[in-house]
Amino acid sequence: MTAGPPETIAARTDTGSVSTGRAPALIYRHSVVVRVTHWINVLCLTILLMSGLQIFNAHPALYWGNISDFAHPAVAMTAVQPQNGPPRGITTVFGHSFDTTGVLGLSHDAAGQPWERGFPAWATLPGEQSLAGGRLWHFFFAWLFVINGSIYLLAGVLRGHLWRDLLPNRDQFRHIGRTTLDHLLFRFPKGEEARRYNVLQKLAYLAVIVGFLPFMLLTGLSMSPRMDAVWPQLLALFGGRQSARTIHFILAWSLVAFVLVHVFMVLVSGVGNNLRSMVTGRYAIEESRDAAE
Amino acid sequence: MPPNDLHRRKLFAGAALGTLLLGGCDRLAEDPGVQRVLASVEGLTRRVQRLLGGARALAPEYSEADLSPVFKANGTLDPDDEDYQDMAAKHFVDWRLEVTGLVEQPLRLSLDDLRAMPSRTQITRHDCVEGWSCIGKWKGAVLGDVLRQAGPRADARYVVFRCADPMDNGNPDSKYYESIGMEEAFHPQTILAYEMNDTPLPVAHGAPLRVRVERQLGYKMAKYLMRIELVDSYADIGSGNGGYWEDQGYAWYAGI
Numbered sequence: 001m002t003a004g005p006p007e008t009i010a011a012r013t014d015t016g017s018v019s020t021g022r023a024p025a026l027i028y029r030h031s032v033v034v035r036v037t038h039w040i041n042v043l044c045l046t047i048l049l050m051s052g053l054q055i056f057n058a059h060p061a062l063y064w065g066n067i068s069d070f071a072h073p074a075v076a077m078t079a080v081q082p083q084n085g086p087p088r089g090i091t092t093v094f095g096h097s098f099d100t101t102g103v104l105g106l107s108h109d110a111a112g113q114p115w116e117r118g119f120p121a122w123a124t125l126p127g128e129q130s131l132a133g134g135r136l137w138h139f140f141f142a143w144l145f146v147i148n149g150s151i152y153l154l155a156g157v158l159r160g161h162l163w164r165d166l167l168p169n170r171d172q173f174r175h176i177g178r179t180t181l182d183h184l185l186f187r188f189p190k191g192e193e194a195r196r197y198n199v200l201q202k203l204a205y206l207a208v209i210v211g212f213l214p215f216m217l218l219t220g221l222s223m224s225p226r227m228d229a230v231w232p233q234l235l236a237l238f239g240g241r242q243s244a245r246t247i248h249f250i251l252a253w254s255l256v257a258f259v260l261v262h263v264f265m266v267l268v269s270g271v272g273n274n275l276r277s278m279v280t281g282r283y284a285i286e287e288s289r290d291a292a293e
Numbered sequence: 294m295p296p297n298d299l300h301r302r303k304l305f306a307g308a309a310l311g312t313l314l315l316g317g318c319d320r321l322a323e324d325p326g327v328q329r330v331l332a333s334v335e336g337l338t339r340r341v342q343r344l345l346g347g348a349r350a351l352a353p354e355y356s357e358a359d360l361s362p363v364f365k366a367n368g369t370l371d372p373d374d375e376d377y378q379d380m381a382a383k384h385f386v387d388w389r390l391e392v393t394g395l396v397e398q399p400l401r402l403s404l405d406d407l408r409a410m411p412s413r414t415q416i417t418r419h420d421c422v423e424g425w426s427c428i429g430k431w432k433g434a435v436l437g438d439v440l441r442q443a444g445p446r447a448d449a450r451y452v453v454f455r456c457a458d459p460m461d462n463g464n465p466d467s468k469y470y471e472s473i474g475m476e477e478a479f480h481p482q483t484i485l486a487y488e489m490n491d492t493p494l495p496v497a498h499g500a501p502l503r504v505r506v507e508r509q510l511g512y513k514m515a516k517y518l519m520r521i522e523l524v525d526s527y528a529d530i531g532s533g534n535g536g537y538w539e540d541q542g543y544a545w546y547a548g549i
Binding site for chain 2: 055056058059061063066067068069070071125126130131132133135136137139140143221223224225226227228229230231232235241242245
């Protein structure tokens with residue numbers, strides 16, 4: 001499995017770059033609550049996305065307001081049969097139509113047969129068309145996600161993790177330009193600076209934790225007719241049930257975008273070190289260049 | 294073995310497990326044990342929603358300006374049933390709503406009987422389980438009034454709605470049915486609607502009578518009502534899950 005001598009691999013995994021020769025310092029970065037809730041969240045969000053797309057497929061169209069104006073959806077995925085040739089998948093966004101055959105509107109089953117459905121089978125849970133099944137998965141993991149998130153938030157507030165580790169300080173804000181430039185050039189902090197998240201990380205994580213995820217829950221609850229009887233304010237907040245459904249959909253894909261960037265940054269900033277810190281809690285700090293050279 | 298090599302192996306094992314989980318999801322999804330575990334949160338959702346809003350919380354009501362220009366008709370649009378077609382041809386003058394089961398006084402009510410009762414008119418949003426919504430205006434007799442007239446016995450726990458529409462190619466054994474609990478049945482917005490948007494209920498929307506259960510999804514709101522049956526359990530009806538769609542795997546509690 002390993003090509004070089006074990007020491008080289010070890011050093012590389014620790015620091016995420018070629019070793020400077022000195023053993024890096026291991027710090028305790030992630031508490032057990034953060035680590036466990038993080039991986040449960042990975043499971044929840046994966047299943048919530050796939051079962052959510054299954055539910056969406058039961059009526060692959062989005063609207064704004066309280067009701068569905070079937071003649072004028074904001075977004076719709078359909079299959080059409082041209083006069084000659086095979087059926088096509090068409091996605092319409094604000095009146096503009098795109099041919100999305102193979103992915104949206106029309107995709108193919110395992111035998112290669114065309115299949116009219118919003119999102120393809122590989123993206124949904126269950127893979128077959130099953131609204132009842134999708135709802136079973138979605139609501140079970142929605143509860144798990146809420147309980148898991150509540151534990152994280154409660155621990156984060158009680159132990160100060162949220163303020164201490166995720167709230168940027170004034171100094172960090174002042175250097176946001178420099179941080180952004182470093183980030184874009186993949187220059188990752190070393191030494192003391194690597195002990196904390198940079199301002200962009202903090203803002204991204206905070207936005208997800210206190211913004212996107214809670215609003216995901218609230219827009220989801222707005223679609224529940226019983227919740228609308230309990231808290232009619234939800235409808236006022238999101239501009240109606242169909243608006244809430246549309247926002248739920250947009251937030252879901254915003255979270256997908258966040259996860260893609262997050263995983264990309266994990267990969268390029270020392271995947272072994274990052275993954276170990278989220279498994280064992282230990283994170284290796286490479287000495288800053290000034291000190292090492 | 295250096296610790297990080299060990300660590301790598303753990304990661305590979307984790308990735309393999311993840312792939313296995315996703316790949317096996319479909320087989321897992323069909324497993325009855327897994328289905329039971331997943332469905333176990335239904336009661337939790339129902340209890341928490343009741344706890345948060347109380348039993349009497351009202352569904353939002355809208356104004357005439359909010360009415361859907363086109364209210365989508367779903368499910369059965371014209372029952373494939375000879376008796377029903379005969380009644381429809383005669384404008385439902387021979388139609389009677391039976392109230393049976395665990396009641397002191399079984400009832401047989403004509404449309405005129407129902408119209409003579411105090412009515413409730415409400416403009417509400419209809420949410421289909423598929424995801425779409427329409428707003429319509431409904432007028433009907435309050436189900437609670439009808440039930441009080443029949444006098445539910447103390448052991449009555451569910452109200453079962455028996456319908457005229459066969460769901461399986463005209464097979465009379467496959468007629469649509471639904472059920473709700475006593476609390477939902479006595480909710481002030483739960484009505485037996487004979488009018489929609491100021492006209493007699495159209496056939497596509499369940500003529501002559503459909504139930505409105507405004508705090509739940511559309512499939513609870515049975516159309517083509519023939520009989521209301523009070524029971525202590527729905528285990529012996531259909532496949533025993535409390536409704537036609539419930540027997541196809543949908544949740545009995547459709548408040549979400």
